Amino acid sequence: MTSHQQLPQEHTPPRYKPYHGAAGGWGALRSVAKAWVGSDNALKNIRALLKTNQHGGFDCPGCAWGDSPESGMVKFCENGAKAVNWEATKRRVDAAFFARYSVSALLEQSDYWLEYQGRLTEPMVYDPASDRYQPIDWDSAFALIARHLNGLTSPDQAEFYTSGRASNEAAFLYQLFVRAYGTNNFPDCSNMCHEASGVALGQSVGVGKGTVTFDDFEHADAIFVWGQNPGTNHPRMLDPLRDAVKRGAQVVSVNPLKERGLERFQHPQNALEMLTNSDRPTNTAYFRPALGGDMALLRGMAKFLLQWEREAQANGEPAVFDHVFIAEHGQGINEYLAVVDATPWEQLQAQSGLTLAEIEQAARMYCKGKRVIMCWAMGITQHRHSVPTIQEIVNLMLLRGNIGAPGAGLCPVRGHSNVQGDRTMGINERPPAALLDALQKRFDFPVPRENGHNTVEAIHAMLEGRAKVFIGLGGNFAQATPDSQRTARALRNCQLTVHISTKLNRSHLVHGKQALILPCLGRTDIDLQAEGPQAVTVEDSFSMVHASNGQLHPLSRQMRSEPAVVAGIAAATLGKQPVDWHWLVADYDRIRELIADTIPGFTDFNQRLRHPGGFYLGNSAGSRQWKTASGRANFKANLLPDSLLDPRVRASGQLPDLIMQSMRSHDQYNTTIYGLDDRYRGVKAQRDVLFVNEADIIRLGFAPGQKVDIVSLWDDGLVRRVQGFTLLAYDIPAGQAAAYYPEVNPLVPLESVGDGSHTPTSKFIAIKLERAGDTGRII
Numbered sequence: 001m002t003s004h005q006q007l008p009q010e011h012t013p014p015r016y017k018p019y020h021g022a023a024g025g026w027g028a029l030r031s032v033a034k035a036w037v038g039s040d041n042a043l044k045n046i047r048a049l050l051k052t053n054q055h056g057g058f059d060c061p062g063c064a065w066g067d068s069p070e071s072g073m074v075k076f077c078e079n080g081a082k083a084v085n086w087e088a089t090k091r092r093v094d095a096a097f098f099a100r101y102s103v104s105a106l107l108e109q110s111d112y113w114l115e116y117q118g119r120l121t122e123p124m125v126y127d128p129a130s131d132r133y134q135p136i137d138w139d140s141a142f143a144l145i146a147r148h149l150n151g152l153t154s155p156d157q158a159e160f161y162t163s164g165r166a167s168n169e170a171a172f173l174y175q176l177f178v179r180a181y182g183t184n185n186f187p188d189c190s191n192m193c194h195e196a197s198g199v200a201l202g203q204s205v206g207v208g209k210g211t212v213t214f215d216d217f218e219h220a221d222a223i224f225v226w227g228q229n230p231g232t233n234h235p236r237m238l239d240p241l242r243d244a245v246k247r248g249a250q251v252v253s254v255n256p257l258k259e260r261g262l263e264r265f266q267h268p269q270n271a272l273e274m275l276t277n278s279d280r281p282t283n284t285a286y287f288r289p290a291l292g293g294d295m296a297l298l299r300g301m302a303k304f305l306l307q308w309e310r311e312a313q314a315n316g317e318p319a320v321f322d323h324v325f326i327a328e329h330g331q332g333i334n335e336y337l338a339v340v341d342a343t344p345w346e347q348l349q350a351q352s353g354l355t356l357a358e359i360e361q362a363a364r365m366y367c368k369g370k371r372v373i374m375c376w377a378m379g380i381t382q383h384r385h386s387v388p389t390i391q392e393i394v395n396l397m398l399l400r401g402n403i404g405a406p407g408a409g410l411c412p413v414r415g416h417s418n419v420q421g422d423r424t425m426g427i428n429e430r431p432p433a434a435l436l437d438a439l440q441k442r443f444d445f446p447v448p449r450e451n452g453h454n455t456v457e458a459i460h461a462m463l464e465g466r467a468k469v470f471i472g473l474g475g476n477f478a479q480a481t482p483d484s485q486r487t488a489r490a491l492r493n494c495q496l497t498v499h500i501s502t503k504l505n506r507s508h509l510v511h512g513k514q515a516l517i518l519p520c521l522g523r524t525d526i527d528l529q530a531e532g533p534q535a536v537t538v539e540d541s542f543s544m545v546h547a548s549n550g551q552l553h554p555l556s557r558q559m560r561s562e563p564a565v566v567a568g569i570a571a572a573t574l575g576k577q578p579v580d581w582h583w584l585v586a587d588y589d590r591i592r593e594l595i596a597d598t599i600p601g602f603t604d605f606n607q608r609l610r611h612p613g614g615f616y617l618g619n620s621a622g623s624r625q626w627k628t629a630s631g632r633a634n635f636k637a638n639l640l641p642d643s644l645l646d647p648r649v650r651a652s653g654q655l656p657d658l659i660m661q662s663m664r665s666h667d668q669y670n671t672t673i674y675g676l677d678d679r680y681r682g683v684k685a686q687r688d689v690l691f692v693n694e695a696d697i698i699r700l701g702f703a704p705g706q707k708v709d710i711v712s713l714w715d716d717g718l719v720r721r722v723q724g725f726t727l728l729a730y731d732i733p734a735g736q737a738a739a740y741y742p743e744v745n746p747l748v749p750l751e752s753v754g755d756g757s758h759t760p761t762s763k764f765i766a767i768k769l770e771r772a773g774d775t776g777r778i779i
Contacts, residue, residue, distance in 0.1 A: 018682040022279035023231040025266030028078040055612040059548035061523040065234040066214045066542040077235035087522040091118025098133040112673045120519035121556035142572035148496040155182030159458040163474030164419025167536035169591045170562035171425035177570035184452030186429040191455035196381040196757040197412040200390035206627030211409035219407030222250040222369030227379020231261015232666045238265040241282040250365045253283040260680040290353030292644040295389040300348040304363035325401030336635035371407030382763040387756045388638035404624035414541045421539030438598040443578040462490035471498040476671040478507040482748035482760040521561045525550040530586035546614025649766045651715035656766035662741035691738040694729035704729040707772035712747035
């Protein structure tokens with residue numbers, strides 16, 4: 001192995017030591033410095049980092065949190081810096097690399113090792129005779145894809161996956177090509193994270209996006225953070241949280257684990273804090289519900305509000321509910337309040353895992369704020385009853401008119417940097433009729449009207465042989481998806497798998513009978529097309545659209561932009577129908593003109609993009625325009641689940657030892673693992689660990705530090721097991737456990753999905769523990 005492929009920490013003995021520092025601070029600076037030096041491109045990357053999230057620079061390839069309108073030299077967080085350094089490495093994965101390693105040999109390596117090897121620099125095709133990837137020229141690669149696609153008996157036999165990293169321009173071209181080809185099969189990364197948010201909000205308020213802007217955080221009296229760990233997943237969010245506490249607002253954290261970013265934060269750009277090693281709190285209250293118990297807590301808060309509203313009416317005191325707002329905008333409140341009335345306190349306490357006093361405290365903190373923001377992430381969205389839970393958030397906010405007012409609203413905090421933009425561009429397996437009508441009118445071809453496949457449906461289709469071609473625009477499908485063994489079989493069942501990627505990952509090794517790896521530019525790379533350097537655009541969690549201009553020269557002339565790769569596939573498959581694909585990618589302004597013609601909110605796209613900071617798309621619910629069937633904001637009268645356990649867990653005939661959630665480590669973003677440490681949780685040099693309450697470890701007959709196998713419970717006759725996990729005694733509520741994603745994805749049954757959303761239930765996995773057997777790989 002050459003020196004550039006040696007890995008730090010890969011064989012360091014596992015260690016566990018609680019971390020006592022604040023989020024951010026010196027720990028963040030040390031971690032950023034380590035990532036910077038480890039990129040092998042340190043001098044150039046310093047200049048690139050200073051262009052991150054700046055006008056004329058590039059958008060951070062990490063999370064979708066919005067940018068502060070304030071100017072400054074440094075507008076990136078710790079994980080953003082890691083994302084930039086991870087992408088902007090000098091290490092290469094080229095033909096010489098693949099000549100050294102067979103696919104079978106690469107499968108033995110860890111996911112960390114695979115991505116650490118560097119950037120993909122030339123197109124490769126799998127050769128089954130040698131079990132290696134070999135070079136292929138671009139035209140031959142495109143022709144191979146076109147032969148497979150045009151040889152299918154139906155366009156619905158192909159699956160077109162999208163990662164949230166893809167730009168608006170790439171996503172728009174991709175959906176246009178796929179629909180011109182003839183299908184709505186768009187499995188997407190959002191199916192696995194915030195799909196429940198889109199479904200719930202669409203039904204309740206008529207738009208599947210958050211209603212707040214960045215500025216609203218400065219005016220909120222209370223901010224609730226549900227099922228989210230911003231210190232690791234959205235570190236730039238820590239600033240507005242601590243500022244809110246400082247000015248006297250309530251900041252309420254609702255999360256089973258005590259996450260450091262939700263406790264206190266040391267700002268790396270605050271000289272006084274750094275010199276004095278001081279920090280500031282990021283919450284005024286912290287509630288730790290049972291996994292899946294958030295809906296019961298929300299319902300309990302509403303029940304207290306209803307009680308206080310009745311008392312106020314009886315005593316002639318000011319109302320608790322905003323009756324003016326409800327009368328003008330709401331629908332279904334009587335049905336909802338009847339359900340609230342009928343929900344017994346005993347059920348609310350048992351299911352929430354909290355005491356009546358804690359539920360009342362949360363309700364009083366909500367009531368105290370005249371302007372309230374509710375934030376949430378995957379701790380809310382990855383449950384069987386996630387859609388009703390999110391609608392309960394909306395119900396609570398509607399009771400006091402907290403949607404569509406300054407400093408108030410709904411804030412689903414998205415993950416990858418353009419996952420929201422991809423949806424806006426039409427990456428949707430269940431597209432709205434208005435989008436299809438606009439495409440058909442503008443491009444004059446019969447747009448497919450049948451719903452396509454989401455991620456889980458696509459895996460089933462590939463498993464059953466109904467889908468034969470898989471094309472992935474970014475991402476790491478094999479690792480990001482549930483039920484890893486079955487997903488691997490699904491991909492290997494395909495006639496062709498194609499991955500458009502920046503770095504080597506496990507999905508390239510879990511391939512179809514024929515397979516291609518197509519190297520693409522990243523957000524940091526200069527994108528030079530026939531008409532000159534190009535900018536792409538992204539949309540953040542606050543519906544702000546802005547430009548991104550790469551700053552670094554690509555490692556290879558054979559790397560192509562995502563729009564150029566999509567155009568190459570489309571031209572080879574469809575010719576110049578319905579557009580001249582190559583002409584479009586010569587100048588991305590041409591793509592944006594088509595977006596302006598067909599996507600609402602993008603009129604004069606190119607002109608508005610020149611404004612520093614981009615432009616606001618607007619939000620109908622944020623301006624109290626309800627695009628629901630009723631034309632009003634809908635109170636949803638959902639019942640609490642009788643049991644949080646899925647019936648198919650109960651049908652297995654076994655009771656779980658614990659309920660487990662999957663989560664990311666601090667040195668990780670999505671499936672990308674930057675290092676083997678998890679600083680804030682005190683874990684060193686290991687990932688196969690299970691966080692468990694020490695009393696539970698003893699109750700189950702084990703000892704801290706012991707290795708166990710984890711087996712999930714489901715009634716389908718399949719054994720889902722991961723092996724050799726170390727038990728870590730941790731401050732976690734009794735009956736719960738937590739482990740890292742994607743290592744425990746094999747335990748999530750493909751059929752265990754959210755009602756109405758098809759989102760995998762990765763935050764509620766019923767498990768049994770067994771003494772560790774022989775270790776082995778799942779894929």
